[in-house]
Amino acid sequence: MLSINNISKTFNIGTINEKQALDGVNLFVNEGDFITVIGGNGAGKSTLLNIIAGVYMADDGELILDGDNITKKPEYKRAQYFGRVFQDPLMGTAASMEIQENLALAYRRGQFRGLNWAITPKEKQLYEEQLKRLGLGLESRMTTKVGLLSGGQRQALALLMAILKKPKMLLLDEHTAALDPNTAQIVQHLTLELTQESKITTLMITHNMKDAIKYGNRLIMMHEGKIIYEAEGAEKQSLKVEDLLKKFEQSAGGYFATDRMLLA
């Protein structure tokens, strides 16, 4: 499905701030995969997702999606393939617009937007049904401005918006990290439920190692712009957090030292 071939990315080339974020990353994502991505701060996880989504262009390498070379396609054109949810709940929704207007924008992801009505009565029914899947009672607040929702509600809505029009792939960048632990669990469960129901290929960055082990069929660990460990199937299911820490120390030759990761 998505073939990531030898992708490299360096920021601020030729300045004192020069930083190689990705160093020849190779990954093949199969249809139906749910891949969790872990790694310390600055490992290049977000950059990898951003390169896939077209936020940044790769310096080197190729992205082939279902035989189609998308390496140079601009972000707004790639949106037809990818649904995305960001770490910051404010980033994925338009605060000044109604819940149903946000959904209507998402329903047209990657489509031409012309002079038809932005939202039709028929769609509203669909949105009501879809909002029920979240179990947050948002279906009775369709005309509420999104800015009035809590962070967790906004993130759940952003998740629904990302998959409302089924994407080829869902890209999640620590989308529960900014939520309180309770809400984070709710959104995490929703993520699993929704992606399984609709059989959506998913790439999920998480700083929670337990989640990374528990969810999905594959796991990758990144360090200094490289994938340093991959596990899938039975090997992945039997992993323990301590195993991941050990793997990291072996491959990276150091301690997996961020407090955030040890606590998680």
Place this chain on the structure above:
Amino acid sequence: MAQLLQSILGGANQGLLWALLALGVFISFRILNFADLTAEGSFALGGAVVASLITKGLEPALSSLIAFLAGTLAGLCTGILNTKLKIPAILSGILTMIGLYSINIRIMGTSNTSLLRLTTVITYFENLFKIPKIYATLILGVLVVGIIIAVLYWFFGTEVGSAIRATGDNENMCRALGINTDNTKILALMISNGLIALSGAMVAQQQSFSDVNMGIGAIVIGLASIIIGETFMSQKFPFWAKMIFIVLGSVIYRVLITLIIYANIMEPYDIKLLTAVLVIIALALPRIKSLFKNNNFKRVKNNNRG
């Protein structure tokens, strides 16, 4: 007394014609979240285009339409400077505005043009209904503003209109949803400056002359109208009602100025300073409010500690 009522009505008329400017500024400043200084140039552009076309004998309504289109070109220019050449928003607007100063003189051939004794959209209505100018202007103003509000209401309810609103709210989300935000920005700036030029065209016809400096302070005047309108509206208002209140804001602004000048409280040239202070206060108000809140908060905390 009759004279006072006449000048109030005259102020209201001006407010209606300047309301198109306020609606244009509303689209760029509030909906798109883009402080577009093109306004000063495109307002004068509208006046220049309509004056030169009418003196050449073109039909005034058609001339006004062409003035609108000229304004959209000014918006296109600013939009391209900002989105394609990555020039900051404020500077893009200033560059277009400065360029327009020369262009406007080129269009008129001089720095001002008189429309006295020529047929304008207003004299057209005077002759059609056999009414004095002041009522002709009122009818025309209500008609044009009504049509524009109806069209804008429809447009911002469409897919592309909704994409423009979303662009002003959250560009990041827009690109993730496949909206080409360069295009939505350019389109919004074109519509905005088209309306501002139309406003300039109407005002030029009402005052029977066009001047290359007639746009000075246009953006601040537009903002003042929006701010006055917003003090009377609730955030819950539907979009069409918000637009009507902005028009009312523009009318109130003009009537206030008329009254101030009528009562001889200030000289006409003091009005711009008054307007600037009004806008400064309105823009600073949220900040001042939050400062007060923080101070209260600190006090409570100190009390708890002590």
